[in-house]
Structures are given as C-alpha cells and as structure tokens.
Amino acid sequence: MSLTPDFQPDVAAILAAATPASRIVFVCSPNNPTGNLADPEAIRRLASTFQGIVVVDEAYIDFSTHTGALELLPEFPNLIVMQTFSKAWGMAGIRLGMAFASKEIIHLFNKVKPPYNINQLTQEKALEALQRPEEKDRMVEILLREREKLETDFGKLPSVHRVYPSDANFLLVRVTDPHAMYTYLVEQGIIVRNRANVHLCEGSLRISIGTPKKTRR
C-alpha cells in the first residue's frame, strides 16, 4: 500500500483494502527509503481498528529523537514492535532481532521457538553489548552530528532540490539529475542508493551517513 505524499501510512486506504483474510499489517517506522517516522496517531488508529496484528518495524528507531511505538504496547495487545542489533548497535553479523509485544503474543513466540532458539554465541554477544548501551549511544550521537552536517551542506548545493527530514541513518535527497549524480558518485568510489524510480521518491538518492571522514569526502 502506497504511503501518502508526505510519506505517512494511509490508514483509511489500508483499512479499506483489508479483507477478513488479512492477518497482519506491517508499518516500517522510521521508513526506508524515506527516512521519516510514522505518525504515532496513525499507528494507534491502525492498531485500534484493524482486526489483526499490527507490526511496526523499528530497525532505525535508535536514530530518531522520538521514542517510537513501544509506548503504545500497553494499549494494544495486537501490536508487535520489532527492533534489531543490525543498525545502531553495529552488530549485523550476529543476526539478532528483537520483538516487543503483549504477553499473549510473546507466549505464542515462545511456544514455537524451542528447536530454533537464538544460538548461544549470539546471545552472549548481545548480552555483552547490553551491558554497555552507552557505546551504542555514543555511536548514534556521532552519526546524528554527521547527519545534521550533511543535511546543512546538501541544502547549500544548487543541484539539491530537497533534503527530506530524517529519523534514520541516511538522508533522502532530491536532486536535479539523479542518474548522472549516481554515476558520478560511483566513479568517485562513493556508493549511494538510486531511488529515482521509486514511487513518491522520484528524483531522489538515498545517502547513508558514514564515519565523519567518509561524510567529509
């Protein structure tokens, strides 16, 4: 289901498209590749009206100043919030995700989990990282500073028409000639994502925030 032109879930359209066979609605927030957070009010309306499970994929939530959908959990037993160690925690290699939900839903997860539980090495690494959340916070802080700098600097380029607000570790940027710019950047050894042909993202590149040195380049 397409987002609205301002990149929000179209709650009315989602509910209208749902049939009795529809079991799950997925919302990505902050969204990829638009980078914005879904309006919590939209998630609240979905969770209270849709007759199934609402999943909010919050892989990028650590890069947002908003708290996200966790605070809605006590209100909605049909809500699942998913997060990951792959982004802000810098631990994509351990392949560990998190799900937060009501007791009833977690109970169902636990019933089917036993033979395929998270492996012990992954558990140990995750527990180690959770002992030092300030390390993740420090990395996020550096990234957010770089995001802000890039946002300002892109805004000064004549070939940049729009820098969309970001709650993620990347910026969506609308430019004069996305294909030419993409090719030019590849030639310079800089890989960005060409999103020029994605609905609502016409003309745009998605640019990941890197280390301060990479950002300067």
Ligand SMILES: *Cc1c(COP(=O)(O)O)cnc(C)c1O
């Ligand atoms: C990275 C990402 C995930 C999670 O990735 P895993 O490595 O499988 O935990 C989920 N959703 C989005 C939108 C992502 O970008």
